[in-house]
Amino acid sequence: MKIEQITLYHISQELVSPFVTSFGRQQQRDCLIVRLQAGGLTAWGECVATNDPGYSYETVVTAWHVLSDFLIPALLRQEIGEPDAITPSFDFVRGHPLAKAALDQAVWDLTAQRDGLSLAQKLAQPYDAPPRARVAVGVSIGIQADIPRTLETIATYLAQGYRRIKLKIKPGHDLALAQAARRAFPDLAIMLDANSAYHLADAATFQAMDELNLLMLEQPLGHEDIYDHSRLRPQIKTPLCLDESITTPDHARAALALGACDIINIKPSRVAGWTHARQIHDICRAAGIPVWVGGMLETSVGRAAQLALAALPGFILPGDISATARYYAADIATPFFVNQEDSTISVPVGPGLGIEVDEQRLQAVTRRQATFGAA
Ligand code: OSB
Numbered sequence: 001m002k003i004e005q006i007t008l009y010h011i012s013q014e015l016v017s018p019f020v021t022s023f024g025r026q027q028q029r030d031c032l033i034v035r036l037q038a039g040g041l042t043a044w045g046e047c048v049a050t051n052d053p054g055y056s057y058e059t060v061v062t063a064w065h066v067l068s069d070f071l072i073p074a075l076l077r078q079e080i081g082e083p084d085a086i087t088p089s090f091d092f093v094r095g096h097p098l099a100k101a102a103l104d105q106a107v108w109d110l111t112a113q114r115d116g117l118s119l120a121q122k123l124a125q126p127y128d129a130p131p132r133a134r135v136a137v138g139v140s141i142g143i144q145a146d147i148p149r150t151l152e153t154i155a156t157y158l159a160q161g162y163r164r165i166k167l168k169i170k171p172g173h174d175l176a177l178a179q180a181a182r183r184a185f186p187d188l189a190i191m192l193d194a195n196s197a198y199h200l201a202d203a204a205t206f207q208a209m210d211e212l213n214l215l216m217l218e219q220p221l222g223h224e225d226i227y228d229h230s231r232l233r234p235q236i237k238t239p240l241c242l243d244e245s246i247t248t249p250d251h252a253r254a255a256l257a258l259g260a261c262d263i264i265n266i267k268p269s270r271v272a273g274w275t276h277a278r279q280i281h282d283i284c285r286a287a288g289i290p291v292w293v294g295g296m297l298e299t300s301v302g303r304a305a306q307l308a309l310a311a312l313p314g315f316i317l318p319g320d321i322s323a324t325a326r327y328y329a330a331d332i333a334t335p336f337f338v339n340q341e342d343s344t345i346s347v348p349v350g351p352g353l354g355i356e357v358d359e360q361r362l363q364a365v366t367r368r369q370a371t372f373g374a375a
């Protein structure tokens, strides 16, 4: 099967409420959507790069450039067999995992559809167990104006059915917040995400959290660091999770060998796609390290593929896969809802991503569009 045509869309949507982290504030959420056409099938992928190089060095502009000038021309020439085969064909581009992941997702969608499988079934082929039908999810809460408003926001999400809460922290907005959240919600699964805002010298801040029974502390130190995390870990009781530092399966192996973490957040986009995400899942599973699926404010195009990944056996912790309406008033594809009774989302069962893209809505939010390949 050869890919006949690829369309790139730069879309822009206003978030329901601003999302604030230690690296910045997002209100207008831009990203790229890719559409592949091959053998009468249409497949979709999402590039989660943003306007600012805050979480990653990639932006919507660098991703547009790398996709249109390098990755798309390389993919258009290829015969598509199994989706893993495209990963090495992108090695000639160093880095740029968010750009690569968009095409990787679409090729996984395409090949699952071709094989008459849901993406979850396609991803689960190497394992004994079938993919989960529902996956545990939690909600990631951005930095709020103050502690009382954070507690109110937590209560709002609990009322919607979420049973795992992640709070973003930054220096000066950390210990008192975590203590207040624990006091207000004694039994809740609470975790913190620092997005690389601290240094090893801040260990005392995290030691003071030892008694709070937190689910985990995500990426406290440098976004490219592994070694200092390995030095922090024995100094604190809270399980340590890496996000930003793990952008390849090699990084995952290094982190485990160095004892740098107890848990890994696997964001398929951060690791160049679903093939690497599954490899990291396998590395962690063999080492007894739990993993969960991280998020990047995806539209339902990206959320569908996160859900399929989270259905694999090693994903034993709740993922950052909150309902679509939480970020987008109207989404570009079939929305997802949280099952209130157990804080899960049902994994799509249709072929491929198992969603319907609303092409009218897609056009309405598109800022720029380009088509590659034969008309
Ligand atoms: O660090 O996990 C993160 C969003 C944007 C960039 C980085 C992160 C996040 C989230 C949101 O925590 C997860 C989501 O709801 O998609």
Ligand code: MG
Pocket: 193, 195, 218, 219, 243, 244, 265, 294
């Ligand atoms: Mg994170």
